[in-house]
Amino acid sequence: MREKAIYILGLLGAIALVANMYNIFLVLPDEANQGAIYRIIFFHVPAAIIAFTFFFVALICSVAFLAFKTFKADAIAVAATEVGVMFATINLVTGSIWGRNIWGIWWTWDYRITSMFVCVLLYLGYLIMRPAITEPTQRATLAAVLSIFAFADVPIVWFSIRWWRTQHPGPVLETGGLPHNMAMALLYNFLALLAIGTALVLVRLRSEHVQREIESLRRLALVEA
Amino acid sequence: MNSFGAAVAIARKDLRSELRSKEATNAAVSFALVILLILSVAFEPTGDETHAIAGGLLWIVFAFSGTLILNRTFARELQNDALEALIAAPIPGWALFLGKATSSLVMMLVVEVVSLPIFAIFYDVSLVWTLVPVLLLGTWALVVVGVAFSALTVNVQLREVMLPLLIYPTLVPALIASMILTGNLLDGQAFAGDNLTWLRLLVGFDIIYTALAVGLIDIVLVG
Numbered sequence: 001m002r003e004k005a006i007y008i009l010g011l012l013g014a015i016a017l018v019a020n021m022y023n024i025f026l027v028l029p030d031e032a033n034q035g036a037i038y039r040i041i042f043f044h045v046p047a048a049i050i051a052f053t054f055f056f057v058a059l060i061c062s063v064a065f066l067a068f069k070t071f072k073a074d075a076i077a078v079a080a081t082e083v084g085v086m087f088a089t090i091n092l093v094t095g096s097i098w099g100r101n102i103w104g105i106w107w108t109w110d111y112r113i114t115s116m117f118v119c120v121l122l123y124l125g126y127l128i129m130r131p132a133i134t135e136p137t138q139r140a141t142l143a144a145v146l147s148i149f150a151f152a153d154v155p156i157v158w159f160s161i162r163w164w165r166t167q168h169p170g171p172v173l174e175t176g177g178l179p180h181n182m183a184m185a186l187l188y189n190f191l192a193l194l195a196i197g198t199a200l201v202l203v204r205l206r207s208e209h210v211q212r213e214i215e216s217l218r219r220l221a222l223v224e225a
Numbered sequence: 226m227n228s229f230g231a232a233v234a235i236a237r238k239d240l241r242s243e244l245r246s247k248e249a250t251n252a253a254v255s256f257a258l259v260i261l262l263i264l265s266v267a268f269e270p271t272g273d274e275t276h277a278i279a280g281g282l283l284w285i286v287f288a289f290s291g292t293l294i295l296n297r298t299f300a301r302e303l304q305n306d307a308l309e310a311l312i313a314a315p316i317p318g319w320a321l322f323l324g325k326a327t328s329s330l331v332m333m334l335v336v337e338v339v340s341l342p343i344f345a346i347f348y349d350v351s352l353v354w355t356l357v358p359v360l361l362l363g364t365w366a367l368v369v370v371g372v373a374f375s376a377l378t379v380n381v382q383l384r385e386v387m388l389p390l391l392i393y394p395t396l397v398p399a400l401i402a403s404m405i406l407t408g409n410l411l412d413g414q415a416f417a418g419d420n421l422t423w424l425r426l427l428v429g430f431d432i433i434y435t436a437l438a439v440g441l442i443d444i445v446l447v448g
Contacts, residue, residue, distance in 0.1 A: 066444055121394040128390060132382045141448050142377050145441050146391070149373070152437055153395050160398035160426055163419075164405070 006202045013195030020189045028185060037101040040094050046190035047091040048116065050197050052154075054084030055123065059151040062144035071212065074140035077147060078130060079204035081123050083197050088120045111161040118157045122150040136215065231316035235324025240331060242301070249297045250332050257290040257340040261347055271349045279350050280408025284400055286344065287337060288367060292389050294332045295371030298325050299379040308379065318443035326372045326438075333364050355410045362427045363403030369431065370395050373438035376445045402427040 024042050031038035061077035064070070095113060100106050107113070126146050133139035178186065243249060264282050268275045275282070302308035311321055337360060345352050370392050378387045393400075402423045409420055416424065 118394050118397050125391045125394060129378070129381065129387055132387060133380070134382075138380065138448060141444060142381075145377060145445055148441065149370075149395060149434075149437060152433060153398070156398040156426075156430055156433070160401050163422060163426070164401055 002202075002206075006199050006206075009195055009202070010199035013192050013199060016188065016192035016195065020185065020192055023185055024189070028182060034102060037098060040098045042186055042189045043193070044091055044094040044098065045186060046193045047087045047094065049190060050194055051084045051087035051091060051116075051119075053194075054080040054087065054197065054201070055119070055151060055154070058084065058147050062147035065140055065144045069137075071136070071140060074144065075205050075208040075212070076201070077144065078127075079201045079208060081126055081147065082204055083200045085120060085123045085127065086200075087193075087197060088116055088123070092116055092120065111158070111164065114161045115154075115158045118161075119154060122153060126150060136212065228317050228320040231314075232320040232324040232327065235311075235321060236327040236331075239298075239301075239325065239328035243328070243332060249294045250335055253290040253293040253332070253336045254339050256293055257286050257336055258343065260286045260289055261340070261344060265347060270347060275348060276350065276411075277408065279348055279411055280406070281404040282348070283341075283344055283407055284363065284404045286340060287333070287364070288393070288396065288400060290336055290340070291333050291364075291367050291371065292392070294329055294336070295368070295375050295392070296385055296388050298329050298372050298375045300375070300384060303379065312446050318446050319439040321446070322372065322376070322438060322442040325376075326368050329372055330364060330368045333368060334360075337364065350411055353410055353413075355416060356407060358424070359403060359406045359410065359427070362424070362431055363399060363407075365431050366396065366399035366403070366427065366434065367392075369434045369438055370399075373434070373442065373445070376442060399427060399430045402430070 020042070024039055028039070030036050057080040058077040061073040061080065064073040065077065092113070095116075096106050099108060126143060129146060130139055130143050133142060264285070268278070268282070299308065302311060312318075314321075341352060344350065371388070374388055374391045374395075378384045378391070381387050406420060406423045406427070410416075414420060
């Protein structure tokens, strides 16, 4: 049942993504100033929003683990963090490709880009530390604390780097500068990518569950031996 | 003994054992000198550009040599299971944290006091008294995050590798503020305008992370 739900969700996301791509690449016109490269926005912006959504989910689940000590919350936290880091990396890579075309450079130390990079580093630390702790309860507890520390840092990083330097184009979402059909395409692609992201989290969640099962069996075998 | 008394006792114990062995501070001071040497190769030490980035260089030295001290804060209690005894002792976790943080702060300040004049000589920089609050606040940021993560990683494999990996990204805002402030103050600016904003950011960072660390340290140590 659960497995079917994952496949259906992934399939729905994939179908929506294909339909969106048709719309994005063949129907929507080129942008007046940027030409064809502006289309990267349909992947770049949703990836950032989804990454932060998953980091927020990880924060909630980390707090839930500390409050109720349910390993399910810990499993969701690590699954969401891992997929979140993937989307944050997609955001950085697509942004870099766009920057090469528009600014002529692959990378610039602008505040949004730098903040996202620091964010990736923070959560990479989380993902690297987890396997270094062998005892499951301790691993979940320390990872949850680390997730809280990391999330608390995100707004401070954001504002500090914002005061430091600014070059990124103004956010088109907040100013409403995007035509209706492009805004809708952005929304649809966000939903499609969110569905795929959620399916990935569920797949990762299952592998976490299986991993835990294997660990407990191994301990049981050790006790019996 | 009240909780603050316990914190003071822990800080005194750490400082006394450090005073006798000097293992962490000796290593940190030597490492600070090594970094100063290496940086002088990377940048022309008395050039104008180097003056402009002097604040940044100084905090690179403090942050890197500081990890040698921060790595030891909880690890020094692993011998003879002293950490278990400290956790089992009838004192609150935050007292243990504050005691450890205070002793680490003193050790880091010792390293800074030794390396600052050497830095000033090597890089031809004239030091100013307005640096003192920035040094205190910036070092407290390093210490509070470092000691919290040192408690977090004390039982983790590859502890020495894990700590720098975790603290530097977290410290980014505090390091930016300290580097810019130090650079501006060494340049002869006063605490006004942008510098006040950076000082506020540094104070805010210190408050947020002290509160988080004090609030979460029991969970980290006991589970």
